[in-house]
Structures are given as structure tokens and as C-alpha cells.
Amino acid sequence: MIAVHFRRGAPGAEPPCVVPVAEGAAVPSGLAAAAAAARFTGRADAVLDLTGPPRRLLVGLGTAPTPLAHETAGAAAALAAGEATELSVAAEGVAPEDAASLAAGIALGAWHFDALRTRDVPKRLRRLTVRTGQPEAAEAAFARLAPGVAGCLLARELTVEPANRLTTRAFAERLEGLAEEGIDVEIHGRKWLEQHGFGALLAVGGGSDSPPRLVVLRWRGVLPVPPVALVGKGIVFDTGGVSIKPAAGMEAMRADMAGAAACAGAMLALARRGSPAPAVAVLAIAENATGARSYRPGDVIRTASRRTVEVIDTDAEGRLVLADALHHAITRFRPRAVIDLATLTGSVVTALGHHRAGLFGTEAALMAAAAAAGEAVGERLWPLPIGARHREDLASGIADLRQCAPASSGAFGGRLVPDACHAAAFLREFAGEVPWAHLDIAGVDTAEAPHALGPAGPTGFGARLLDRLVAMRFEQET
Amino acid sequence: MPDIAFVKPALPRSGALVLPLTEEAPLAGLAKQADEAAGGAIARGLEAAKFKGRKGQTATLWAPGAGLSKVVAIGLGKAADLAATGAEAGGGAIAGPLAQEREAVVAADGLAPALAASLALGVLLKSYRFDRYRTTEKEEDKPKLERVAVATSDATKAKAAFAPMQAVADGVFVTRDLVSEPPNVLTPAECAERCKALTKLGVEVEILGPKEMRKLGFGALLGVAQGSANEPRMVVMKWNGAAKGKKPGKPVAFIGKGVTFDTGGISIKPAGGMEDMKWDMAGAGTVIGLMAALAGRKAKADVVGLVGLVENMPSGTAQRPGDVVTTASGQTVEVINTDAEGRLVLADVIHYCIEKHDPRFMVDLATLTGAIIIALGHEHAGLFSNDDTLAQRIEAAGKAVGEAAWRMPLGEAYDKQIKSDIADMKNVGGRPGGSITAAQFIQRFVQGRPWAHLDIAGTAWSNKDLPTAPKGATAYGVRMLDRLVAEYYEG
Incomplete structure (x- = not known):
């Protein structure tokens, strides 16, 4: 900065x-x-x-x-x-x-x-x-804003990195640097993930030479309350896996870890501000590669929650790694609320374009606070529904649920599937009873042209929003 | 569709008896009488079928005694939670099991008369069938239900509650018929012709053809129509139901997109699923059915309904991507994609509506974008509005009748996506936010007036049975907007 x-x-x-x-x-x-x-x-x-x-x-x-x-x-x-x-x-x-x-x-x-x-x-x-005329007052006011700025810029720094540099290991190492800010950093590798049954994260990361990581960042705060949990999707590169993406535009998939980057940025902001609120970020980091050990459409995987999931499309990997990360967040930390961020679906881009991220959740007050925080910092959200039908569409013939609806199952020759809603319905299954909000940031993580708060490139969307949300809602005991 | 009658509770000597039951409730009233007459066989049968009255649960008992051929139990869920939509769904669930009976008695004496009426409405709505083109169906496969007698504690009250519902159901059927018709039958001219039937209900119907529309400068609508051999029409339907003597107020206006078949035009659609494009006139079909519903129940409101009817075909005369058309408002549009035709039709009809009818507010309905299905799926229509009060009323009215709408955003950033290099605007803004940019396009023609737009591409047609609609045309919007008028704009 x-x-x-x-x-x-x-x-x-x-x-x-x-x-x-x-x-x-x-x-x-x-x-x-x-x-x-x-x-x-x-x-x-x-x-x-x-x-x-x-x-x-x-x-x-x-x-x-x-x-x-x-x-x-x-x-x-x-x-x-x-x-x-x-x-x-x-x-x-x-x-x-x-x-x-x-x-x-x-x-x-x-x-x-x-x-x-x-x-x-x-x-x-x-x-x-x-x-x-009042340099002391202005400086003090800036000291309150600078942490959010630093968090946003960290998110951009991480997101802009190409995938050959920001491998899963390199990402985890970069996050380790946050220890200097007073954040506890835990990094879990393949062996730990296997011992603890993180079948979804392992499956998604299985095709890559670069092993998956679960990174837990913890800011202890001072309030004697459970932490607020942030969960981020950190796919350092997304080829789509066996369900490989079309070549055009695939380079943008280096930013498929923007959710995790925003969570890391928010944690930095909280630490720099000395936020009284305890907070934890659980970041699911993997590379979705095509390889001899890639997972396949049709596979059934057992998630950390022990629930089984039928894989329909290996390119819908974000919800899988988030399922494991959400489960870890809610069972290990019993948080007051959990908010996940993910560049999750193309569907949300069709729905809301590049000017708003999709907001889903189970608690109206939490969702309203997230939306208000976003308005305040110029990271705007719009609520989208999770209907009964969206959940029904995830019924599997072989497992507890399937990860998405098949591409051919939609209206008009199969093309039109509400995948952002399906993804949210899927994630809700893993959020338990904890108040939960999900931000699908696929349309807003990267700007093609200079935008209101920065140049073309990664926006850092979410870091300042989460920091503001914590300040607005979680810095009191009740 | 069966006739609905409301009768005093009396045990039928034969035939089918329906027991709508709330959760864990003991048999009472007529149900108990029937059980006693059958020597307890009904209670035993329900027990054996593990029937608990849970929402959506059904059980069928064959010849349980007392001369009854069949007893159908239907679960309504917890008594305290039972609302009109729940009773309708209960009624809907009966339609299937009763299809082969000629008559049935529904023991609704345990329900409030208004809920008994809602249940009857559910039976009626779900019994709809579009079988005009079946010529070889075997007699035994045809539905036979002619009369449903709803036994209720207060037949007068139930009948009074049901009378407007019957009118609205008739409106729903008008819509479903129109939407179900194949596109070689329901051309724009044929659709307009069918609107004339509404005159019997007291609706003034005016039909405008290409010549009149040319005079009005409908360059956008005519541009869409020019590729088809079937001429376009605009139909204006007026219902003046407000109390006479008062100074006539501004009417409320409903506007429907009626593309009787949408090939996409030169920007032709992929073949898979194109047959669904016969119902690209569902917005118009809904407005026509809504006018029938309002007139049928003699709504005390002044309402105008306008539909733009065209067929979008590729041909030597079809409009091309790159064409610039001048709308009735004088604004010019660069046509980038001929498959984004619905907004072009609406632009001219909305402008005409404002100029000619000076409405209090406008609601347009259109199967406008595939993007709304990708955004919301099939349980909610997309609701866009420049007026929060109107939007909230539409949402509330929809919720009350089980036709859900989800508010979507508008905003300058989205509006920028439809800037054109050569004209005032272009007709598509790219994939991102595709439903929103479509709404922004329409908003450019509403002259700042209170307006709401319902994108019903995901809700006008259902590929599976719904609680009160069989698979096919749903008529989504008829009941919602009828309720909107009833709730806020009458008297």
C-alpha cells in the first residue's frame, strides 16, 4: 500500500x-x-x-x-x-x-x-x-479505514497471481505470513485430510500434482463469545477437471480462489483493526486439474460430514470443497454465524451480471446485515432464493444427494438450469443449524475494465464487506 | 372440469367419499358417521395405511363398506397452519384419485366454509385438461368427474366464497387453453379472434391490425412480425367495473407479450426444446385470462389489458441483426439479436398504453428471458419494478395464491449494457444479467410511471404436475394479478 x-x-x-x-x-x-x-x-x-x-x-x-x-x-x-x-x-x-x-x-x-x-x-x-486543517483527526479516521484497505489489497495480491506461482502450497505459505499479524495459522495437508475424512476436498484436489490444503486462520479477539466463521473457496486453478471447461477464457480460472483470498483479507483487516470479535476463516484450497487421479462424474464421495455426494459434473467442484470446509467450521468452532464466499457459478453471472454478487442464506437478519455492509463499502449484493424445488433437484439415485442437476435436465432442451440456487441449496445441507450466508461472487471477483474502486483485474470483493459486517454485527457480545 | 356444489353434510349412499383431514385429528362429523356406518373400517384402513394427515399424504380405501365404492383421505397438515393455499393443494391432490369417478362427496364439514371453497377451487384447477386434439383416446382412459359435492357446515357461506373463485378459475382455463394451443392453430389473428369471446362478459375488445399499427408507428412490433406470413395484432380489452357515478379514474393496465411462436428469427434458436416456443405468448394469454377473471367476477375496478401478438419467423422478409427500428415512442433500437423480440413488442404496446389510456400503473408479463430460469428456476417469476409499493403488493398477492415472485434489481450500471453505437439502445446487453438488461430495456418505455415487469419464462409452463395445475400451461399470474386488483384497487 x-x-x-x-x-x-x-x-x-x-x-x-x-x-x-x-x-x-x-x-x-x-x-x-x-x-x-x-x-x-x-x-x-x-x-x-x-x-x-x-x-x-x-x-x-x-x-x-x-x-x-x-x-x-x-x-x-x-x-x-x-x-x-x-x-x-x-x-x-x-x-x-x-x-x-x-x-x-x-x-x-x-x-x-x-x-x-x-x-x-x-x-x-x-x-x-x-x-x-485537522491532520490528527484525519489520521485517526484513516487508521480505522486502512485495515480494510490492506485486507482488500491482500485479496487482490493473492487473486492476481497466476496458478503456476500460486500453487496450493504457495497459497498456504503466503497465508502463513499472517501469523505476523497475530493470527493463528493452521495448515492441514493430505494426510490430515485423509485421517479426518475430508473426502470432498481430497477428491477435488486428487487430479493435481499440487496437493489440497485446509487452512484455518484464527483471530482470537477479546469478546467471550464463539467466533464468527468465514469460509472461502480456494481453487488455485480450475480446469473443470474431467468435465473440462472450453479453452476460451480459461485463463480467468486462476482467480477461482478469490473467495478464500477475500476471507484472508478480511482476517488481516480484523487483526489490523484489533477487532474485539473472535473470528475464524476456514479456507479450502485445491487445484481442480485433469489427471490420472482426477475424480469423475458418477463418483460417489463421502464428505467430512459423512454424508455421501454423487458427483455429476467435476466442474462444480467449489461446492464440494466448501461442504467439507463448512462442516469443519461449524463442528470445530461452533460459530455464531458462518459466511462463505465463492466464485461458485456461471449462473449467478447470468442472473446478476457484474454489478452485484448473489446472496443466499438461512437467516434474514444476517443476510440484511451482509447486504448493508456491502452497500457501505461499494460491494453490492442481491438476495436470491433457495426454493424447495432447488433442493428436490439434488436428489440422487445412489447417494444422499447429488452435487448439481445434470446439464441436460433444465428447460428448453436442458440448457437452462438455476445452478446458483442449486449450489446454495447444496451448501445449506452442510451449514447445519448455524445462521449462514453464502455469497456467490463469480461475477464480481475480477473487473475487465477499471471500476469504481480500482483498476482492471481482481477487485478483492468481499474482504472489506466481511470486515464491515463483523464491525456492524459481531463486535458486541449479544 | 367438474361442477362444484356445496351441500349440507349427509352421508352418500354410494360412490366416492373424500376425507380432507388435518394432522393427527380424529375422525369427526361426516367422516365419523361414514366410519361408523362402515363398522370402523375407515379408521382401521387409515391406520393400516399409516395415514396421519400430514401435508400431501393420501390414502385410498376401496369399498370400505356402507355402500361406498372408495374413500380417499387427503392430509392437510397441522390444523393451525392451514391456509387457503394449503386447502387448494389438498383439493388438487384429490383430482387424480377421483378422475375415474363421476361424482364424489367431499366431507369438508370440519373446515371453515372459506377453506372448503378453497379446497373446491383446488379440485377444479387441478382437474383441467387440454384434450382438444386427442381423437383416439380410449373411453376408459378419459377423466369422468362431473360433479363434486362439497359437504360443509355452512353451504351459503361457502358458495358465496366460491363464486368469485369459479370466475377466476374460468379465467385460468382461458389462459391455459390459449397457452396450450399449438402454434399452427393459434396464430396472432386467431388469438385476437378468441379475445372477442370476452365481450360476452362485458369486456370491450378492440383489435388493431398491421395497418393501424403502422399508422401508430409501431416500428418495433412490426419489425418482429415482418418475417411471418401471419399478420400481427394488438388487442385492447377494457373492463370498466368501477362504481359508476364517480369521476372515472385512471385504469390499471396489464400488458402481455404474445409471440405465438418464437423461432428466434434470423438469430434462430437451437432445435432442442423449440416446440416449447408455442407458449411464448403466455404473457398475453395470462392478460386475456386475467381480463376474463376480472370481468367474470365483476371486479369493481377499471382495468385495461393490452396484448401484442406476433409470430417471430426467419424468412426473406425477416428483420436482421443490425437493423435499426423506430419504436412508437420515437426511440430507436438497434436489433442485435432477433431472438430478443419480446421486449420490442412490449416497447410499442407499453407506449401506446400510456398515450392512449393514461394508466395508474402498468404490469407487464412476458416469457422474456431464459436467463430468468438460470437465475431463479421455476418456483419464482422474476419481478422488476420502479415502484416499491407496487412490487410489494405484487409479491404479497402472489404469496397469497401460491404464485411466487422474486424481486430482481434494476440500476444504471445494468442500463449501460444496452447502449448502442448507432441507435438509442440495442435490444440485448450480453449474457451477464440478461434478465435485468431486458427489464432495463422495457423501463426505457414506461416514462417514469409506476410499472412492474414479471418475467414468467420459468413459471408459465411446468414440466411436472404442480399442486393446482397439471403438467403444461400453469396460467401463472392470473390469480396473482386478480388478487392484486381485489386487494388494493377495488372500491
Whole structure:
């Protein structure tokens, strides 16, 4: 993350300066003529780059400047700043909390991943100075936001990594680094998984040279209550297995661990914030490869819960690894609530597109809180149903249930199957009586173009949402 | 369909007797009388069949005595939880076992009269059959049920409760008939012709052909129709049931997509399952049946129903991907995919509805997208609306009659997906959020008025039996919207 400082005094000629402007508000006198000429009115996320010198970036806050509006304005400024290595923000007229939100947005917008470029590496923003009348208050406000930003950026860092680098082992090792933040890290390998009957995770990971892992991250907090559990799908690469995917677009499947990455990011945020809430993340990490030891359609596997599952499609592997992870989360930790995140289905993309993730669950209050947390941080959700019929469709002729409905079983020649609902109905079977919410983030984990809070690429969707959800709902004892 | 009668509880001397029973409830009233007359054989038989009255449980006892040929017990679940939909489902479950009887008595004397009426409605709805095209069916295979006598403690009350239900059921059957008809029979002109039958109920019916629609500038609807030899129609049905003397208010409006067959046009569909596209007029069929229901029960509301009827065919005259059409509203549309035709038809009909009828609100129904099935499956229709009150009322009305709707989002981000490089908009926004972008398209024609859109592609037809509908056309929406009017817009 970029270095952020808060200082008194007006910004100088250097570095380039971000000037936030609410819609309809007066533009600072020296810039007013240019703003008027360019028809800049402070509309939300409008950016006007005045090259100067001195260079000034006017950013619009819109008519209702919420904290999120300041973040998105900051991100828009960062995206427009190009190769500037330093920026300042003219935040004298802005409340300290809003100045902090602008800085958080700039940090999110300035994120980049250059580790694998060897030449012509673009210059990147490194340092931000926020000019404010109340630097102490703004700094304190930023200290509350920075952990969420760090969590989001960790999620992006992990998700962007190609699968030949972020193998299952490498992923687990990266997570081990969270121990420095005061998080307990447990990593379970194949032998442990075999001893404890994690048949689903083992089956999915069986085809790969890179062995499956179950990683448990634990933040103890201080409240004397059971933890809130986060469960993440961490498929480091998803070929689809024997039910192999079409070649076009398959490279995007390196991000099929974005759910686990978001959970890890949320844990980092909780630790950095010193959240009083105990929390645990259970991450199911595997590579779904095609190989001589791959599991097959038709196989029946025994999950950690001892329930048997008939495999219909090896490309519906996420729900299988989550079944084992959910079971572990609820039996080992008896959590207050469990929330899972997964890039689970193409169906949710057809349903909600790229602007909202699908929200399923068993407890209305938990779902409402998750949706509200998402609105607050710009990670929007929309509830979707789990109907009786969705569960009926998972009846198996040979096992306790089947993992999905066959592709040919839908309407209109079989093509139309509500797979996101089926997946949620499947997962519900493994969530027990614990209040449970499931976020299908398949449409929102990666942005094809620069988005409201960052550049094209992994969004880190979920990390800030989970952090906010814990803050809103789980930091009291009851 | 059988006639329904409500009678005083009296033991039939012969024939079939139906016992609707709640969970763990002892036999009482007429059921007890029957059991006593049969020397306890009914109670023993139910015990042997492990019948407990659980929801959906059924048991059939043959010739248990007392002259009865058959006793059918049907479980209604816990008495405290029994609502109208549960009683309907109970009634629906009877239809199968009674199909070969000519008459049956239902011992509903233990139920409140309103629930007895609901149970009768369930029998009626589930007894529907579309057998117009069966010519060789053997006599013994045909259903024979002619009369169901529902024995109830208060026949007058039950009859009064049932009268509007019968009208609504008749509306449901209008819809199911239209939706079931094959596409070589039910062309747009034929569908419009059948609407005329509603005049008998007091509905004003106006039919517009291509010439009139050309004058009105229906470029989108006519563009869809131009590939077919079967001419398009728009039908406007008016029911003025609001109390006279009052200043006439704005009508409520229902608008239906009526693509009598959808090949997809030049963007032709895959062959597998294409026969289902005969029911791509289910939105229109639903609006027509709804108008029949409202008029049949003399709803005290002013209602207008509009349906756009076209056939979407590939041919030398068919519209092409890339064509730009001008809608009645003046907005232009780039046609990217000729298989996204429903929204084009709705755009013109909705515009006309606003200009001509100045409605209080509009609800459109359309088998619009496959994406809604991928999103929700078959238990919920997708509900999109720019008006929270209207949306909540539709959801509540649907819940009350067992036709569930699930609210889906709208928003600017989705609207951006249908920006066109050459026209005001394009008719598809890509796979992501496909049902939402379809709704966004329609929203561009509602001029900010209160509006709801029901995407019924997953609910208009069922591949398996439902509690109150046999496999096939469900008429989803007729009862929901009838209830919406009854609950909020009458008197």
C-alpha cells in the first residue's frame, strides 16, 4: 500500500494535487475558469486533469457525498493520475473523516501488480500527502479505514497471481505470513485430510500434482463469545477437471480462489483493526486439474460430514470443497454465524451480471446485515432464493444427494438450469443449524475494465464487506 | 372440469367419499358417521395405511363398506397452519384419485366454509385438461368427474366464497387453453379472434391490425412480425367495473407479450426444446385470462389489458441483426439479436398504453428471458419494478395464491449494457444479467410511471404436475394479478 501522511497547510506546486469538489459547489478560484470551460460540475466520479503546472486533478463527489462517494472519488483520481509517484489532496474544506475516505480510495485505486513485468515497468504512486486543517483527526479516521484497505489489497495480491506461482502450497505459505499479524495459522495437508475424512476436498484436489490444503486462520479477539466463521473457496486453478471447461477464457480460472483470498483479507483487516470479535476463516484450497487421479462424474464421495455426494459434473467442484470446509467450521468452532464466499457459478453471472454478487442464506437478519455492509463499502449484493424445488433437484439415485442437476435436465432442451440456487441449496445441507450466508461472487471477483474502486483485474470483493459486517454485527457480545 | 356444489353434510349412499383431514385429528362429523356406518373400517384402513394427515399424504380405501365404492383421505397438515393455499393443494391432490369417478362427496364439514371453497377451487384447477386434439383416446382412459359435492357446515357461506373463485378459475382455463394451443392453430389473428369471446362478459375488445399499427408507428412490433406470413395484432380489452357515478379514474393496465411462436428469427434458436416456443405468448394469454377473471367476477375496478401478438419467423422478409427500428415512442433500437423480440413488442404496446389510456400503473408479463430460469428456476417469476409499493403488493398477492415472485434489481450500471453505437439502445446487453438488461430495456418505455415487469419464462409452463395445475400451461399470474386488483384497487 502507498504511504499516506496527513499535514497542515496548503498544497504546494509539487506534487500533483487532488481537489475534491461536491456537485454544484464552487471550484477553487484559480481553477474555476478551467472547470467551467471543461464543463466540470462535480458530478460523481467525474475527473478533470488540469496539467498546470501545478497539476491539479479535480474530482467530483456528486450531490450526496457519502464516505463511499469520497472513496470512489479518490479511486477515480488515483486512476487518472497516471504515472505520478506522489500526490497530495487539498482537503482543507473537507471533514477529517471524508479526507480519510479520499485517502482510502486513492490507496485502493492506486493498487497495481508489476511483480511479473521485467521491462517498461510503469511508475506508480508511492506517497500521498493529505492537506487538512485537522491532520490528527484525519489520521485517526484513516487508521480505522486502512485495515480494510490492506485486507482488500491482500485479496487482490493473492487473486492476481497466476496458478503456476500460486500453487496450493504457495497459497498456504503466503497465508502463513499472517501469523505476523497475530493470527493463528493452521495448515492441514493430505494426510490430515485423509485421517479426518475430508473426502470432498481430497477428491477435488486428487487430479493435481499440487496437493489440497485446509487452512484455518484464527483471530482470537477479546469478546467471550464463539467466533464468527468465514469460509472461502480456494481453487488455485480450475480446469473443470474431467468435465473440462472450453479453452476460451480459461485463463480467468486462476482467480477461482478469490473467495478464500477475500476471507484472508478480511482476517488481516480484523487483526489490523484489533477487532474485539473472535473470528475464524476456514479456507479450502485445491487445484481442480485433469489427471490420472482426477475424480469423475458418477463418483460417489463421502464428505467430512459423512454424508455421501454423487458427483455429476467435476466442474462444480467449489461446492464440494466448501461442504467439507463448512462442516469443519461449524463442528470445530461452533460459530455464531458462518459466511462463505465463492466464485461458485456461471449462473449467478447470468442472473446478476457484474454489478452485484448473489446472496443466499438461512437467516434474514444476517443476510440484511451482509447486504448493508456491502452497500457501505461499494460491494453490492442481491438476495436470491433457495426454493424447495432447488433442493428436490439434488436428489440422487445412489447417494444422499447429488452435487448439481445434470446439464441436460433444465428447460428448453436442458440448457437452462438455476445452478446458483442449486449450489446454495447444496451448501445449506452442510451449514447445519448455524445462521449462514453464502455469497456467490463469480461475477464480481475480477473487473475487465477499471471500476469504481480500482483498476482492471481482481477487485478483492468481499474482504472489506466481511470486515464491515463483523464491525456492524459481531463486535458486541449479544 | 367438474361442477362444484356445496351441500349440507349427509352421508352418500354410494360412490366416492373424500376425507380432507388435518394432522393427527380424529375422525369427526361426516367422516365419523361414514366410519361408523362402515363398522370402523375407515379408521382401521387409515391406520393400516399409516395415514396421519400430514401435508400431501393420501390414502385410498376401496369399498370400505356402507355402500361406498372408495374413500380417499387427503392430509392437510397441522390444523393451525392451514391456509387457503394449503386447502387448494389438498383439493388438487384429490383430482387424480377421483378422475375415474363421476361424482364424489367431499366431507369438508370440519373446515371453515372459506377453506372448503378453497379446497373446491383446488379440485377444479387441478382437474383441467387440454384434450382438444386427442381423437383416439380410449373411453376408459378419459377423466369422468362431473360433479363434486362439497359437504360443509355452512353451504351459503361457502358458495358465496366460491363464486368469485369459479370466475377466476374460468379465467385460468382461458389462459391455459390459449397457452396450450399449438402454434399452427393459434396464430396472432386467431388469438385476437378468441379475445372477442370476452365481450360476452362485458369486456370491450378492440383489435388493431398491421395497418393501424403502422399508422401508430409501431416500428418495433412490426419489425418482429415482418418475417411471418401471419399478420400481427394488438388487442385492447377494457373492463370498466368501477362504481359508476364517480369521476372515472385512471385504469390499471396489464400488458402481455404474445409471440405465438418464437423461432428466434434470423438469430434462430437451437432445435432442442423449440416446440416449447408455442407458449411464448403466455404473457398475453395470462392478460386475456386475467381480463376474463376480472370481468367474470365483476371486479369493481377499471382495468385495461393490452396484448401484442406476433409470430417471430426467419424468412426473406425477416428483420436482421443490425437493423435499426423506430419504436412508437420515437426511440430507436438497434436489433442485435432477433431472438430478443419480446421486449420490442412490449416497447410499442407499453407506449401506446400510456398515450392512449393514461394508466395508474402498468404490469407487464412476458416469457422474456431464459436467463430468468438460470437465475431463479421455476418456483419464482422474476419481478422488476420502479415502484416499491407496487412490487410489494405484487409479491404479497402472489404469496397469497401460491404464485411466487422474486424481486430482481434494476440500476444504471445494468442500463449501460444496452447502449448502442448507432441507435438509442440495442435490444440485448450480453449474457451477464440478461434478465435485468431486458427489464432495463422495457423501463426505457414506461416514462417514469409506476410499472412492474414479471418475467414468467420459468413459471408459465411446468414440466411436472404442480399442486393446482397439471403438467403444461400453469396460467401463472392470473390469480396473482386478480388478487392484486381485489386487494388494493377495488372500491
